[in-house]
Amino acid sequence: MEAVLSAAVALLDEAGAPALTFRALAARLGTGVGTIYWYVSSKEELLDRATDHAIGGVLALVEGQPQSDDPIADLRAMAITLFDAIIDRPWLAAYFMRNTDVQGNSLRLYEKLGQQTLRLHLTPRQRFHAVSAITSVVIGTAADLGAELPQEVLNGHMDRDAYLDRFAEQWRSLDSAAFPFVQQIADEFAGHDDRDQFLAALELTLSGLRLQAQWVP
Template sequence: MEAVLTAAVALLDEAGEQALTLRALAGRLGTGVGSIYWYVSGKDELLDRAIDHVLGGVLSAVQVQVRSDDPIDDLRMMAVTLFDAIVDRPWLGTQFMRNIADRGNSLRLYEALGEQTLRLDLTPKQRFHAVSAVVGVVVGSAADLGQEPPEEVLDGAVGRDEFLGRYAEMWRELDAGEYPFMHEIVDEFDGHDDKEQFLAALELTLAGLRLQAGA
C-alpha cells in the first residue's frame, strides 16, 4: 500500500488530480489495473488515501515542533508548516478539507489547530471562527501561489520579476487622482516576496485573535 500511495502522490504532484487515474497508476507501478483494486475500490478512495498520506507527514511535522507558552505563537508555527506543505502541492489546497468528516489526518490537523485556541479566553463560536480564519488564510494563500504560472514564465522566456514588473509599469501609468491606492502600493508589489505576503496576512489574522482573546 505504501508503494501505491507514493506513486499516487507522485502523479498528483506532477499534474494534479486529473492525472490520477487507475490506469496511469498501474502504468507507473508496472502492473495491471486489476491489481490496484486489491488496495482501493476506485479513484475516490485512492485520492482520499493519497491526501491522508500527505497530511500524515504534515501532522508528524507539526507534532514534533516544540510548544511554547504562547498558543498564538504555536498556531503561527503550525500554520506555516501547513502552508509550506500546500504551496509545494497545489492540488492539496483544494482537497485539504475533503476528508474532514472522517477520522483521518485532515480532522487531526484541524483538531491540533483548534486545541491551541482552547488555551485562549474565547467562546466556542470565537474558537470556530479563529480556526476557520487561520485555515482560510493558509489554504487560500497557498492555493493562490500554487497556481501554474503563465506559459512564458514556465518556459523561461520571461522571469517572475519581469512578469510582475509589466503590471507595475501599467499601474504607475494610471492617473494618481483616480487610483491613489494603486500608486501607493505599486513599488511594494513590484518584485514582492510571496511568502512574506502570506506571513503578513497570517500575522494580521493572529493579531486580531490576540486582541479578541485579550492575550
C-alpha cells in the first residue's frame, strides 16, 4: 500500500487528479491494473487515501511544533503549515477531510487544531465554528491560489504583475462616486502578495477568536 500511495501522490503532484488513473498508476509501479484493485476499490478511494498519505507529512510537522503558552499562536503555526502544504500540492484542497473513514491523518490533524480551542474559554459550538473558520480560510485561500492561471499568463504573453495591473488600471478609471472602495484599493490589489493576503485573512479570523474567548457572558 505504501508504494501504491507514494506513486499516486507523485502522479497527483505532476498533473493533478486527471492524471491519476489506474492505468497510469499501474504503469508507474510496473504492474497490472488488477493489482491496484487489490488495495483500493475505486479512484475516489484512491484519491482519499493518497490525500491522507500526503497529509501524514503535514501532521508530522504539526506534531513536531512545540506548544506555547498561547493557543492562538499555536493555531496560527498549524494553519500556516497546512497552508504551505496545500500551496505545494494544490490538489489536496479538494480532498482534505472529504472522507474521514479512510483519512485518519486528516482527522488527527483536525483534532490537533481543535485541541488548541480546548485551552480557550469557548462553548463546544464556538470551538466547532472556530476550527471550521480556520480550515476554511486555509483551504479556501490555498485552493484559490492553486487555481489554473489565466491563459495570458500561461502562454507567457504577460506576467502576473502585468495581469493584475491591467485590472487595477480599469478600477482606477471607474466612477469614484459609484466605486469609492474599489478605487481606493486598486493600488493594493495591483501589488499584493498572495501569502500576505492569506496571513491577513488568518489574522482577522484568529483575532476574532481571541476576542470571543475573552468575552464571558
